[in-house]
Amino acid sequence: QKEVEQNSGPLSVPEGAIASLNCTYSDRGSQSFFWYRQYSGKSPELIMFIYSNGDKEDGRFTAQLNKASQYVSLLIRDSQPSDSATYLCAVKGGSGGGADGLTFGKGTHLIIQP
Amino acid sequence: DTAVSQTPKYLVTQMGNDKSIKCEQNLGHDTMYWYKQDSKKFLKIMFSYNNKELIINETVPNRFSPKSPDKAHLNLHINSLELGDSAVYFCASSQSFPAAQETQYFGPGTRLLVL
Numbered sequence: 001q002k003e004v005e006q007n008s009g010p011l012s013v014p015e016g017a018i019a020s021l022n023c024t025y026s027d028r029g030s031q032s033f034f035w036y037r038q039y040s041g042k043s044p045e046l047i048m049f050i051y052s053n054g055d056k057e058d059g060r061f062t063a064q065l066n067k068a069s070q071y072v073s074l075l076i077r078d079s080q081p082s083d084s085a086t087y088l089c090a091v092k093g094g095s096g097g098g099a100d101g102l103t104f105g106k107g108t109h110l111i112i113q114p
Numbered sequence: 115d116t117a118v119s120q121t122p123k124y125l126v127t128q129m130g131n132d133k134s135i136k137c138e139q140n141l142g143h144d145t146m147y148w149y150k151q152d153s154k155k156f157l158k159i160m161f162s163y164n165n166k167e168l169i170i171n172e173t174v175p176n177r178f179s180p181k182s183p184d185k186a187h188l189n190l191h192i193n194s195l196e197l198g199d200s201a202v203y204f205c206a207s208s209q210s211f212p213a214a215q216e217t218q219y220f221g222p223g224t225r226l227l228v229l
Contacts, residue, residue: 042221101159101170
């Protein structure tokens with residue numbers, strides 16, 4: 001059974017600070033890792049994907065992957081109130097090929113305090 | 115233009131009824147999915163279709179039957195609706211190759227309430 005674990009929060013961060021979101025996964029064969037943002041009542045929206053160990057930066061967002069520790073994180077720099085949302089970590093396995101579904105964590109509710 | 119669209123947006127129905135949800139994508143992707151997000155916001159894969167062929171059926175009751183008439187459409191038919199089927203159903207699509215970099219794009223969701 002593939003599992004993805006996230007702290008449900010809420011995680012409260014002051015505006016302008018760095019928000020750090022963490023995720024662990026159980027399937028060592030996992031190939032790709034995604035962070036989605038979901039506002040209340042809306043659909044998940046892709047923030048970043050990463051598939052190699054190390055860091056990947058895109059604007060204010062940095063994804064970090066450590067396959068040995070089965071750990072993925074997302075850093076949000078200069079946090080804005082508009083970043084307040086639920087952040088979903090998702091993992092794609094390596095066994096089913098390109099049509100694999102994503103296994104999602106339960107999400108971390110992030111609140112940016114003005 | 116909406117990349118992944120779903121109809122209807124809201125669906126309120128009685129227990130025991132049969133209903134369908136439709137999904138269309140205009141991204142040229144070859145793979146489409148159905149996900150269920152329950153009341154606790156947990157998002158779980160139900161089905162995956164690649165080039166109109168069923169790839170994944172994740173322990174979903176056989177009251178749920180997906181149908182893919184072509185690569186751009188994936189419909190979900192639900193028979194004998196139960197209270198526990200109340201959830202938000204999301205359609206998603208992706209391109210299956212290269213697999214390591216595939217990204218899934220989600221539709222706006224269909225909010226199903228079974229009374």
